Amino acid sequence: MARSHKPIIWGPFAAGGTLAALIMPVLIFVTGVAVPLGILPPESLSYHRAVAFAGTWLGKLILFVFVSLPAWHAAHRARITVHDLGVRLDNIVALVVYGLAATLTITAVVALLRI
Amino acid sequence: MSETRTIKIEILRYRPEIDSSPVLQSYRVPCPQEWVVLDALDYIKNNIDSSLSYRWSCHMAVCGSCGVMVNGEPMLACKTFLREMGDTVRVEPLLNFPIERDLVVVIDDFLENLKSLKPYIIRKTEKPVEEGTHLQTHAQLKRFKQYTLCINCLLCYAACPQYALNTNFIGPSALALAHRYNLDSRDEGYAMRQEIVASPEGVWECSFVGACSEVCPKHVDPASAVQQMKITSTKDYFLRFLGGKR
Numbered sequence: 616m617a618r619s620h621k622p623i624i625w626g627p628f629a630a631g632g633t634l635a636a637l638i639m640p641v642l643i644f645v646t647g648v649a650v651p652l653g654i655l656p657p658e659s660l661s662y663h664r665a666v667a668f669a670g671t672w673l674g675k676l677i678l679f680v681f682v683s684l685p686a687w688h689a690a691h692r693a694r695i696t697v698h699d700l701g702v703r704l705d706n707i708v709a710l711v712v713y714g715l716a717a718t719l720t721i722t723a724v725v726a727l728l729r730i
Numbered sequence: 731m732s733e734t735r736t737i738k739i740e741i742l743r744y745r746p747e748i749d750s751s752p753v754l755q756s757y758r759v760p761c762p763q764e765w766v767v768l769d770a771l772d773y774i775k776n777n778i779d780s781s782l783s784y785r786w787s788c789h790m791a792v793c794g795s796c797g798v799m800v801n802g803e804p805m806l807a808c809k810t811f812l813r814e815m816g817d818t819v820r821v822e823p824l825l826n827f828p829i830e831r832d833l834v835v836v837i838d839d840f841l842e843n844l845k846s847l848k849p850y851i852i853r854k855t856e857k858p859v860e861e862g863t864h865l866q867t868h869a870q871l872k873r874f875k876q877y878t879l880c881i882n883c884l885l886c887y888a889a890c891p892q893y894a895l896n897t898n899f900i901g902p903s904a905l906a907l908a909h910r911y912n913l914d915s916r917d918e919g920y921a922m923r924q925e926i927v928a929s930p931e932g933v934w935e936c937s938f939v940g941a942c943s944e945v946c947p948k949h950v951d952p953a954s955a956v957q958q959m960k961i962t963s964t965k966d967y968f969l970r971f972l973g974g975k976r
Contacts, residue, residue, distance in 0.1 A: 618925075621934040622967035625960060695937040699891065 624691055624713070631688030634681065642681070666730060675727045683720040690716035737761045737812055739770050741782065742822040744829045752829060754820075755779075761812045767821060768796055768807035771833075784833035791947055794881030797824050797888065798833050804888035804945050824888040826897065840884060843900045846926050847908040852919030870915040877910030877955055879948040886942035886952055892935050899935040900926060902942035902952035909955035912962075928963040936960075 649655040658664065668674040690712040697708050739759050744752040757778050759770045768786055775782045787793040789808045796807040799822040801815065812819065827835035857864065886902035893899050908923045926932050936956045943953040 617930075618928045618967065619930040619932070619934045619963075620967075621930070622964035625934070626964050626968065629961065629964070699937060699939065 624687070627684055627687035628691035629688075631684035631686070632692075635685045635688055638681070639685065669727060669730045675730070679723050679727055682723040683716075686716040686719040687713075734760050734762050735813075735817075737770065737815070738818045739774065740818060740820040741771075741774075741833070742820075743782070743832050744823075745781070745831060752823075763813050765812050766808055767798070767800055767805070767810045767812060767819065770812060770819075771807060771821070782833075783831045792881060794883035797883040797885050798822065799825060799888065804885035806883060806885070806947050809947055824884055826888055826890070826894050827884070835884075837884060839897060840882075840887065840901065840904065843926075844882070844904045844907065847900070847904055847923050848919055849904075849907045849911060851911060851914060851917045852922065853916075854918045864916040866915055873915075874910045874913035877906050877913070877950060880907055880910075880946075880950045880952075881948055883947065885945045885947060889941040889945040891939055891941065892937055896931075896935060898931045900932050902936075902956065903950070905933060905936075905959060906950055906952035906955040909959055912959075924963070924966065927959055928966065933959045933963060 645655065646660065650657060650660045669678055693712045694705070694708050698705060702708065736758055739757045740754050741757065742752050743749065743755045757774045759773050759778075761770055761773075768789060771782065771784050771786075775784075784798070784807070785795040786808065787795045791806055791809045794806075797804060798807050799805075799820075800807070800810050801820050802822075804824060807821070821833065823829050823833045823835045827837060827839075830836045880903050882903060884903065887893050890899075890902055893901050905927065908927055911917045912920050912923060928934075933956050936953075938953060938957060940953045943951045946952065
């Protein structure tokens with residue numbers, strides 16, 4: 616029997632899911648709670664600091680990974696959820712959700728390279 | 731003294747020589763406290779209607795023969811106490827399988843799938859008998875022991891929404907058994923099983939609903955086996971491009 620090509624999607628899905636589960640809560644805490652409430656100094660998320668971070672190759676890589684992998688996770692999860700809800704238009708759904716994830720990935724690359 | 735309660739048992743019956751489609755038939759059964767669903771089926775067969783057909787053997791959750799739907803949930807008839815149920819209990823054949831007769835379903839597909847996964851220890855070269863047995867540490871045994879507890883009762887297939895949609899899916903327990911042998915330090919059959927496991931109808935048909943693990947009467951957790959196999963199949967897939975063929 617031929618091997619499935621599903622790992623191409625499932626790889627970023629699983630990696631994105633792991634990131635989303637382990638790192639996203641911390642990011643939400645820092646950006647959504649700690650800085651607005653003054654637990655961390657407001658300048659820690661200032662524009663200049665953020666641009667300086669995105670200006671380094673390591674910073675670009677981290678931002679790219681955190682934007683693109685969870686996008687693939689969300690896309691694949693949405694496709695499976697739609698399937699589980701009984702919608703049988705898998706090819707169209709796959710095209711839409713993976714198209715969105717691909718668009719976000721390309722946008723992230725272009726935006727990061729322009730900084 | 732055990733208390734006896736009369737329970738209405740509704741059974742989905744199908745006798746191909748009389749019934750054009752399955753029909754419900756009700757029986758009133760006096761059930762002592764300690765009875766399980768299988769006891770009630772035995773009572774009906776012995777005292778009310780000897781034409782009732784169902785599979786059973788051990789009456790102690792070991793043989794895996796008596797899987798049925800009890801009030802819509804896949805359960806072992808020998809492990810489901812009637813005292814926990816209302817005054818009416820519906821017993822139907824396992825979902826997602828063709829009915830052969832009454833509560834007996836056709837499981838040929840599953841048996842073929844299981845056979846294709848070679849659920850036994852495979853060695854590239856057999857060790858000569860005089861060299862002794864294959865020793866295993868506790869840690870090596872612990873890796874796969876949980877998956878050896880599967881009794882092939884097929885409750886997981888009746889619970890699986892993906893198997894319901896596509897019966898070509900290899901399915902939870904067959905995959906969990908493949909995983910059991912893949913994890914065994916004595917086994918060398920991983921690559922052979924992977925031909926089926928990594929195919930579109932292998933692990934990739936699973937969408938990780940997890941119903942298989944919830945209904946498993948032996949707490950095998952086939953869902954975890956399938957997810958672990960997705961990880962190894964993904965690693966394999968990308969390693970093939972790097973020349974690391976497995």
